[in-house]
Structures are given as C-alpha cells and as structure tokens.
Amino acid sequence: MxxxxxxxxxxxxxxxxxxxxxxxxxxxxxxxxxxxxxxxxxxxxxxxxxxxxxxxxxxxxxxxxxxxxxxxxxxxxxxxxxxxxxxxxxxxxxxxxxxxxxxxxxxxxxxxxxxxxxxxxxxxxxxxxxxxxxxxxxxxxxxxxxxxxxxxxxxxxxxxxxxxxxxxxxxxxxxxxxxxxxxxxxxxxxxxxxxxxxxxxxxxxxxxxxxxxxxxxxxxxxxxxxxxxxxxxxxxxxxxxxxxxxxxxxxxxxxxxxxxxxxxxxxxxxxxxxxxxxNPKRSAFGSGRESAPQPVQPAHSAAAATWGEADQSLVTRALQTELAREGITLQGLRNDGSRLRVSVRNNLYGQPAQALGRTARILSRHAPAEVSEFDITLTHNSVPVTRVTLQRSELEELEFHPVAPDLLRVSTVIRDTRDPLERLPEAWPAFSYALKPYITPSYFDPSSPLRGDVGLALSGRYEPLPGLIFAGRVHQKLLGTLDKSDRVSNSVLPHVRSDSTLYYKDSTLTLPELTASYYFRPGPDLFGRVTAGYLEIMFGGVSTELLWKPQNSALALGIELNYTRQRDFDQHFGFQDYKVATGHLSAYYDFGNDYHAQLDLGRYLAGDTGATLTLAREFHNGWRVAVFATRTDVSAADFGEGSFDKGIQITVPLSWLTGKPDPMNMNSTLRPILRDGGARLNVPGRLYQGVRKMQASEIDSSWARFWK
Incomplete structure (x- = not known):
C-alpha cells in the first residue's frame, strides 16, 4: 500500500x-x-x-x-x-x-x-x-x-x-x-x-x-x-x-x-x-497640473552685461522674489565672476530635479551675461547637502531638444557640499504656520476595525538661525471615535503603546508635538540632528542622531540615542513616572529599481532589545509601500496577541492626488494589533529620508523633471 x-x-x-x-x-x-x-x-x-x-x-x-x-x-x-x-x-x-x-x-x-x-x-x-x-x-x-x-x-x-x-x-x-x-x-x-x-x-x-x-x-x-x-x-x-x-x-x-x-x-x-x-506609478493628472516654468533667457539678452553694470542687491532681490513664487527660498548667494553660486531650500516640489530646473531658469533670466556657470546648492533644514553645477550655454541650447534631460545630465556635475555660502540676512529668521484639517485613523482594532478622529491642526515653524528650528502642533478634535474602544490593556510589559486609547479621551486642545531641533554637518558625508521637547503624543525627551550617507552610495549607516519620559494622557505639558533610554544602530540600503531596505538594531520603549527589518518600494513621485517586522527578546507569550510587531506602512503624496506640487504626504501604518513589544519612538525629522531625497541618486532618478 x-x-x-x-x-x-x-x-x-x-x-x-x-x-x-x-x-x-x-x-x-x-x-x-x-x-x-x-x-x-x-x-x-x-x-x-x-x-x-x-x-x-x-x-x-x-x-x-x-x-x-x-x-x-x-x-x-x-x-x-x-x-x-x-x-x-x-x-x-x-x-x-x-x-x-x-x-x-x-x-x-x-x-x-x-x-x-x-x-x-x-x-x-x-x-x-x-x-x-x-x-x-x-x-x-x-x-x-x-x-x-x-x-x-x-x-x-x-x-x-x-x-x-x-x-x-x-x-x-x-x-x-x-x-x-x-x-x-x-x-x-x-x-x-x-x-x-x-x-x-x-x-x-x-x-x-x-x-x-x-x-x-x-x-x-x-x-x-x-x-x-x-x-x-x-x-x-x-x-x-x-x-x-x-x-x-x-x-x-x-x-x-x-x-x-x-x-x-x-x-x-x-x-x-x-x-x-x-497604481502608484500613474496619476490621474499625468505629469502634473503645475504652472509652466519660465523660459530660459539667453545670456546675450541678460538684464546686464556685467555685475558692475547692475546693483547686485537688485539682482538678489529679483531672484528672491521670482524663486519665492516657485516655492523656493534663496538662502545664500556668491558671485565668483563667471560662476554664480546660490543655495536654495525647496519648499514645494516632491522631486528635487524639478526644483533645480526652476531655479536654473530663473537664474538665466537675472544673472549678468558674464556668468557662464550656475552652481546650485540644495539644503535640507537649511543644511547644505548637494551641489549641482550647470553650464549656462547647455541650458540655452537644450531647452527644446527632444532628449534634453540626457544631454544636459552629461555636462552636469553633482557632488556633496558642506559650504553654506554667504547667507542672506533676509532669509532668517523664517516663520511659517498653517491651519488645516487632520484625520487620525486607527485600523484593525480587534474590537473595532475602523476608528478615527477628525479635527483642526494649527502648526508652526520658526527658524531663527540656519539649522535651528522650533516647531509645534496644536490639535482641536471636532468629532471621532478613537476614545470609544473598550479594550483594556492586559500587557505584562510597560504600557508604552497599549494604552494609546487613553491619549484620545480629552476633547480639549492637545499638544501632539513641541520641539526644538538643530541640524548640522559634522564632517564629510555626515549629517547630525539633536531634538528636544514633546517628540510625539506619548513621549517627550531628547533625541540625537548621526547619519553617514555619501552621495552615490547605496549604503547608509546611522545611530540614534534617546532619553524619553512618558507623557500625561491629556497631551498637555505633564509627564508620568515611566522613563527609558532607547537607541538604535541603523543600516539603509538602496537596491535600485525603487526597492529599499532598512535594518534597525537596538533598544525599544518597553526596554526590550531586538531588531526591525523594513522592506519598501518607493516611487519617484513620493509613493511608498513598506512592510516591517520587529523581533525582540520579549517572548510571544509576553508580547500577547500577534506574537510580535509587524505591519504595512503607506505614504501617499498629496501631489499625486491633486496633480499640483505639494510637499505634504499622507502616512498610514496598518498593524494587525498595537502592542508594547518592539515599540520605537516616533521622532519627527529623522535624517535619512530627507537627506537621501536631496542627493545624486534621487536627483538622477527623476532628472527628466528638470524641464518640467
């Protein structure tokens, strides 16, 4: 048989x-x-x-x-x-x-x-x-x-x-x-x-x-x-x-x-x-609905023949005004004779190549005829990241060429820079604010698969000096159900996440975030950050980060150290007794073709130690879909339902939905269940994503939008 x-x-x-x-x-x-x-x-x-x-x-x-x-x-x-x-x-x-x-x-x-x-x-x-x-x-x-x-x-x-x-x-x-x-x-x-x-x-x-x-x-x-x-x-x-x-x-x-x-x-x-x-690759608006860029102006028809024939301050003001209309801030300027160097902050475009193209066109319209080379520095939180050198003659000759992006890229040099140029005093202090609606969803709670709050969020940002940023958000809930869950945490670990419902019980004004951050460049290929304050709705404290990310390297390494204390449930200014030191060593790798990986090793909010692996597919238009899993020294029995932390992260750029340039994204994390094991601090302004998007590999991947 x-x-x-x-x-x-x-x-x-x-x-x-x-x-x-x-x-x-x-x-x-x-x-x-x-x-x-x-x-x-x-x-x-x-x-x-x-x-x-x-x-x-x-x-x-x-x-x-x-x-x-x-x-x-x-x-x-x-x-x-x-x-x-x-x-x-x-x-x-x-x-x-x-x-x-x-x-x-x-x-x-x-x-x-x-x-x-x-x-x-x-x-x-x-x-x-x-x-x-x-x-x-x-x-x-x-x-x-x-x-x-x-x-x-x-x-x-x-x-x-x-x-x-x-x-x-x-x-x-x-x-x-x-x-x-x-x-x-x-x-x-x-x-x-x-x-x-x-x-x-x-x-x-x-x-x-x-x-x-x-x-x-x-x-x-x-x-x-x-x-x-x-x-x-x-x-x-x-x-x-x-x-x-x-x-x-x-x-x-x-x-x-x-x-x-x-x-x-x-x-x-x-x-x-x-x-x-x-499909994240395709938008209903095709390549976008933004206004057309200004045309390139040939050097022979420039506003002035030389710097000596035009007041440089007038040129500077004209550049500031024109760039501001494009959502770009002029932060620094240097006249090197035949080379005009500027540093800019991109406030609007999801793809840095598009900000570069708009900046270069405006420079061609205001730079004197003697300038033959444009040197544009892209900054992240006012810290210089990438220097892009363009030949003015190439801009003029290739503007309407059928393969203009490829030909222009051949003569363009992209490299790392720490040079902040001569900072324009008009660029600081800088202040901005916004009043917008907010939605805070909760998915797949075992007792209620979909809950959420809707309200108004007032956010503000003040930058008195380059790299020094004070930021905060105030929320006023209008209606919602995040406080309706009847689940009571049975976790044997410190309740660093499983009491999340209690943070939404108060219907008065709340303060989800209030921080002071400093961003800096400690050395070649190095980026640093120090953040203090109310870092997220559940924890406040001090967070420090150091990132090594060379321009054309697929590999990046980082270290983050935090000392935090649990906030009161009302999200005001008080703290609870629980405090913990956490930190991670992180490795990031770009496999090409939109695929990325991140491995974090370290200590989590409940005091457990372990690792988180994240695999992501990230598209040039800003869409990102990732899966992650965290295993720590917490046993499956102590973790509780679900055995370990895992889930899906989705980022949708607003520009994809509207067809218009917009730096804002909608972020969602789908977890089978939120528990205390493997919980990591949610620090605003972590370095890797912001720095990588300003570097050569990201600029190259969307270089065709230089002319958009």
Missing part, C-alpha cells in the same frame, strides 16, 4: 517538475505574451483569482488593490500590493460570524504571498505558487501550486493543487511524501494568538485539486465558474449550507479601477464583492 501511494506521488511530482522544466525551456524559445501574465480579477481572499480559488497570473506591477467581500455572514477586507511583476502580498482582515453565546463578532488577521514563477507562452501555461495565512492564527492557512492557460483571448482555464485549507474536499495522498514521510500528516489547527510562521506545516497533509474557467464576455463583463476545494470547517463559524463545491459568478468592470462582483457559492449562498485598484 505504501509503495503504491508513493508511486502515485512520484507520478504527480514528475508531472509538475516536467511542466516546470519545459516551461523554463519554452519561455526561452517562445515569446511570452505580456497580456497573458495579468490576472483579470481578485478572489474573495484578495488574491489574483477566480471566485474563491487563485489563478497563476499576477496583477499589474505596483498595483495596490483593496477588496471587500461578504457571504454567509463573513466579511473579508484585503489590501494587496503587487510588490514586483511576479510577487504580490496581501493583508487580510476577516470579520467572522458570532460564536454561540457571544455578543461580539470575532475577527482574524493574516498575510498571504503569491508568486508567478512561470509566464504563459504560446503553448505552456502560467504557473504560480502561493501561501495563505503565513503570519496569522492559521484559520485560513493553505498553500497551492496553480496553472492557468488562455484557451482563446477571452477564455481562460485554471487548475491547481492545494494543501491545508485548500485540501478540505476531494483530498488524496500528498505527492510530496515521495521526499519525506513528514509530508503525510499536517498538524491539527490549534488556534492561538497568531504571529507564528509555522513553516513546518506548509505543503503537509492531503492535497486536492481545484480549478475553474473565466470568460470575458464583453469589455466590462466577466463570467466565472469554479470548483472549490475548501470545505469551510466548523472552526470558521460560517453560516453556510455547503451543498456543492461549484461556484458561479460574474464581475462587472464599472470603471478602470472599480469592479463589482456577485456570486452563487456552494449551492446555497449569494456573495457580493467590491474591488478597487490603483
């Missing part, structure tokens, strides 16, 4: 390996059809798929999709990001049916991965491998290998092999048991607080087939039929009469981004789904 079972398993493995090997050869011989690598939709789990089952295609590179599906009393909310053209990851929040005797609806939070390892060719199918619920309670844990083939341009067929949750119906002996008997048995699901990878369970136990077909009936309507291998076990608490494993559905493409779906599932239930997809 054992020999027969292993013989069958060997045949299954041989078939899959032969198909994969043939696909590797076929992909090299046959041209892959790009349209056949893209999935037509998301399934109810937020994975590229049919109705409930996955397919082997991927979504468009960099797409960020949100799906909300509901059937049989269960609601799934999933955010999926196409991290690479082949790899996607999703975070899913599931609201389950009430359990017998309970007044509340339980929920489940989990992550999934889907990787397309073979493209569809003229003969061979696309193939993908996936993992569901890899860091969660294991409620939806399942793995799969799936193949999809286009029968016609409008008809596709899918067949897959599933394990775990995807082998609930029609199971047979695991083909992988040919390698080891341990694949025969999958450990029973035990529930728990989640947060464990449980990789030893992957691809174990029985396997089962699933599959389906999709027909693109029209440009907007898609019809789907599938055979599901999910048995919906009793642990799901789904109110489902499972009479059949066949599911039928239709999907209506309402807009380019919005899809509405309806399905008839398991012979008894009607399901509804909404999917919304956007």
């Amino acid at each position: 054992q020999r027969c079972r292993k013989a069958r398993a060997l045949r299954w493995i041989s078939a899959w390996l032969a198909l994969a090997a043939a696909g590797s050869t076929g992909a090299a011989l046959a041209e892959t059809l790009p349209s056949q690598t893209l999935s037509w939709g998301y399934n109810t789990y937020g994975v590229p798929g049919l109705i409930e089952m996955p397919v082997a295609q991927s979504r468009e590179d960099a797409e960020l999709g949100t799906t909300i599906s509901h059937f049989a009393g269960q609601t799934r909310i999933t955010m999926t990001f196409q991290m690479t053209p082949r790899l996607s990851g999703g975070f899913r929040y599931t609201i389950l049916e009430k359990r017998p005797g309970s007044d509340t609806r339980p929920n489940d939070r989990s992550f999934s991965l889907h990787y397309r390892f073979l493209d569809e060719g003229n003969i061979l199918p696309a193939m993908a491998i996936g993992l569901n619920d890899i860091v969660g309670t294991g409620l939806a844990s399942g793995e799969y290998i799936v193949a999809t083939k286009s029968v016609t341009p409008r008809l596709r067929a899918t067949v897959g092999l599933g394990w775990g949750r995807l082998a609930g119906v029609g199971g047979f002996s695991n083909p992988l048991s040919i390698f080891s008997d341990r694949f025969d048995i999958r450990p029973r699901w035990s529930g728990g607080s989640g947060g464990s990878f449980d990789a030893h369970n992957w691809f174990r136990g029985e396997a089962a087939f699933f599959g389906g077909i999709e027909w693109q009936a029209s440009d907007r309507l898609r019809l789907i039929a599938e055979y599901s291998s999910d048995a919906y076990p009793a642990r799901d608490y789904v109110n489902l009469d499972r009479n059949s494993q066949l599911n039928f559905g239709l999907a209506w493409q309402a807009t380019d981004r919005l899809t509405l779906s309806a399905s008839y599932l398991y012979g008894s239930e009607l399901g509804l789904q909404l999917s919304y997809a956007t």
Whole structure:
C-alpha cells in the first residue's frame, strides 16, 4: 500500500517538475505574451483569482488593490500590493460570524504571498505558487501550486493543487511524501494568538485539486465558474449550507479601477464583492497640473552685461522674489565672476530635479551675461547637502531638444557640499504656520476595525538661525471615535503603546508635538540632528542622531540615542513616572529599481532589545509601500496577541492626488494589533529620508523633471 501511494506521488511530482522544466525551456524559445501574465480579477481572499480559488497570473506591477467581500455572514477586507511583476502580498482582515453565546463578532488577521514563477507562452501555461495565512492564527492557512492557460483571448482555464485549507474536499495522498514521510500528516489547527510562521506545516497533509474557467464576455463583463476545494470547517463559524463545491459568478468592470462582483457559492449562498485598484506609478493628472516654468533667457539678452553694470542687491532681490513664487527660498548667494553660486531650500516640489530646473531658469533670466556657470546648492533644514553645477550655454541650447534631460545630465556635475555660502540676512529668521484639517485613523482594532478622529491642526515653524528650528502642533478634535474602544490593556510589559486609547479621551486642545531641533554637518558625508521637547503624543525627551550617507552610495549607516519620559494622557505639558533610554544602530540600503531596505538594531520603549527589518518600494513621485517586522527578546507569550510587531506602512503624496506640487504626504501604518513589544519612538525629522531625497541618486532618478 505504501509503495503504491508513493508511486502515485512520484507520478504527480514528475508531472509538475516536467511542466516546470519545459516551461523554463519554452519561455526561452517562445515569446511570452505580456497580456497573458495579468490576472483579470481578485478572489474573495484578495488574491489574483477566480471566485474563491487563485489563478497563476499576477496583477499589474505596483498595483495596490483593496477588496471587500461578504457571504454567509463573513466579511473579508484585503489590501494587496503587487510588490514586483511576479510577487504580490496581501493583508487580510476577516470579520467572522458570532460564536454561540457571544455578543461580539470575532475577527482574524493574516498575510498571504503569491508568486508567478512561470509566464504563459504560446503553448505552456502560467504557473504560480502561493501561501495563505503565513503570519496569522492559521484559520485560513493553505498553500497551492496553480496553472492557468488562455484557451482563446477571452477564455481562460485554471487548475491547481492545494494543501491545508485548500485540501478540505476531494483530498488524496500528498505527492510530496515521495521526499519525506513528514509530508503525510499536517498538524491539527490549534488556534492561538497568531504571529507564528509555522513553516513546518506548509505543503503537509492531503492535497486536492481545484480549478475553474473565466470568460470575458464583453469589455466590462466577466463570467466565472469554479470548483472549490475548501470545505469551510466548523472552526470558521460560517453560516453556510455547503451543498456543492461549484461556484458561479460574474464581475462587472464599472470603471478602470472599480469592479463589482456577485456570486452563487456552494449551492446555497449569494456573495457580493467590491474591488478597487490603483497604481502608484500613474496619476490621474499625468505629469502634473503645475504652472509652466519660465523660459530660459539667453545670456546675450541678460538684464546686464556685467555685475558692475547692475546693483547686485537688485539682482538678489529679483531672484528672491521670482524663486519665492516657485516655492523656493534663496538662502545664500556668491558671485565668483563667471560662476554664480546660490543655495536654495525647496519648499514645494516632491522631486528635487524639478526644483533645480526652476531655479536654473530663473537664474538665466537675472544673472549678468558674464556668468557662464550656475552652481546650485540644495539644503535640507537649511543644511547644505548637494551641489549641482550647470553650464549656462547647455541650458540655452537644450531647452527644446527632444532628449534634453540626457544631454544636459552629461555636462552636469553633482557632488556633496558642506559650504553654506554667504547667507542672506533676509532669509532668517523664517516663520511659517498653517491651519488645516487632520484625520487620525486607527485600523484593525480587534474590537473595532475602523476608528478615527477628525479635527483642526494649527502648526508652526520658526527658524531663527540656519539649522535651528522650533516647531509645534496644536490639535482641536471636532468629532471621532478613537476614545470609544473598550479594550483594556492586559500587557505584562510597560504600557508604552497599549494604552494609546487613553491619549484620545480629552476633547480639549492637545499638544501632539513641541520641539526644538538643530541640524548640522559634522564632517564629510555626515549629517547630525539633536531634538528636544514633546517628540510625539506619548513621549517627550531628547533625541540625537548621526547619519553617514555619501552621495552615490547605496549604503547608509546611522545611530540614534534617546532619553524619553512618558507623557500625561491629556497631551498637555505633564509627564508620568515611566522613563527609558532607547537607541538604535541603523543600516539603509538602496537596491535600485525603487526597492529599499532598512535594518534597525537596538533598544525599544518597553526596554526590550531586538531588531526591525523594513522592506519598501518607493516611487519617484513620493509613493511608498513598506512592510516591517520587529523581533525582540520579549517572548510571544509576553508580547500577547500577534506574537510580535509587524505591519504595512503607506505614504501617499498629496501631489499625486491633486496633480499640483505639494510637499505634504499622507502616512498610514496598518498593524494587525498595537502592542508594547518592539515599540520605537516616533521622532519627527529623522535624517535619512530627507537627506537621501536631496542627493545624486534621487536627483538622477527623476532628472527628466528638470524641464518640467
């Protein structure tokens, strides 16, 4: 019996390996059809798929999709990001049916991965491998290998092999048991607080087939039929009469981004789904809606032939006025005869190349004819970072050339600088303020998946000297629900984050931030910061930072040391008794093609020590999507629900939403749950992001916007 079972398993493995090997050869011989690598939709789990089952295609590179599906009393909310053209990851929040005797609806939070390892060719199918619920309670844990083939341009067929949750119906002996008997048995699901990878369970136990077909009936309507291998076990608490494993559905493409779906599932239930997809690479406003830049003025028609024929103070005032209209502050100026040097602060443009281009055009209109070279220094918090040298003649000749960016970059020199130039007294002191609405959201609280506050924020910034900045924010809540959570912290660690609800109980004016900071350059490739005050809503104290970041280096290193004390819950001027010294050693690496990594090693707010790894994809327009995970010496039992800190960070630039230049970003952090372990201080004005955006690698990546 054992020999027969292993013989069958060997045949299954041989078939899959032969198909994969043939696909590797076929992909090299046959041209892959790009349209056949893209999935037509998301399934109810937020994975590229049919109705409930996955397919082997991927979504468009960099797409960020949100799906909300509901059937049989269960609601799934999933955010999926196409991290690479082949790899996607999703975070899913599931609201389950009430359990017998309970007044509340339980929920489940989990992550999934889907990787397309073979493209569809003229003969061979696309193939993908996936993992569901890899860091969660294991409620939806399942793995799969799936193949999809286009029968016609409008008809596709899918067949897959599933394990775990995807082998609930029609199971047979695991083909992988040919390698080891341990694949025969999958450990029973035990529930728990989640947060464990449980990789030893992957691809174990029985396997089962699933599959389906999709027909693109029209440009907007898609019809789907599938055979599901999910048995919906009793642990799901789904109110489902499972009479059949066949599911039928239709999907209506309402807009380019919005899809509405309806399905008839398991012979008894009607399901509804909404999917919304956007792509950070593309804005509805194309390259933007900003006003056109001023034209380059040839040197022969300059306002004055030499510096001697024009009062330099008049030129300086003209430059200040014109640059200010473009959202750029002139901070320093030096006349070196044939070279005009200026230092500027970019207050408006998300891409420094655009600020450089606008500055250079204005210099061409006011610099005397004897000036043949423009030298522009970009500053960060009034500290010089990068010096860019441009030839005036190149600006004139290339302004309307079809490949002007490439040709201009050849003659342009970009290098590090610590020279502050002659500081213009008119640039300091500098004061600015803003009154704007604010939104403070909270996601995926186990007792309330979406809460938030809305109010008015008055912010101010005063800079009496270069690099010395006083800043603060005052909030007045107008309405909200952040104070409505009934969860009481049961943490055995110091309550550095788990009492967060208490900081939103007061409806009077609050002071989230009030700081004094000093930014400086202690040496070549070095940047420094010292910040003191009320650093965030929960902690105040002193924070110091030193960053090593050479201009063209993919690697940067930093060290941060903090001494902090916990603030009173009313967010006014008082402190509680808890105080702690924290600090981290940080390494940053730019892999190119928008991919970045950050590793932080050190001590956290609860006194625990460990490391945080962050992997991010950051686009030149300011969009950033990152995943992070923190492991410290706090055990999973002491950490509590979730086992360790992890989540997703999303940054959306306002300029992407409006099409107009704007330095502001909207930042959100999605965590399965906020606990005390692995909690890091939220210090405003950390150096790396601000410095990197002013350096050569970032300028080069968006150099085409020099002429925008």
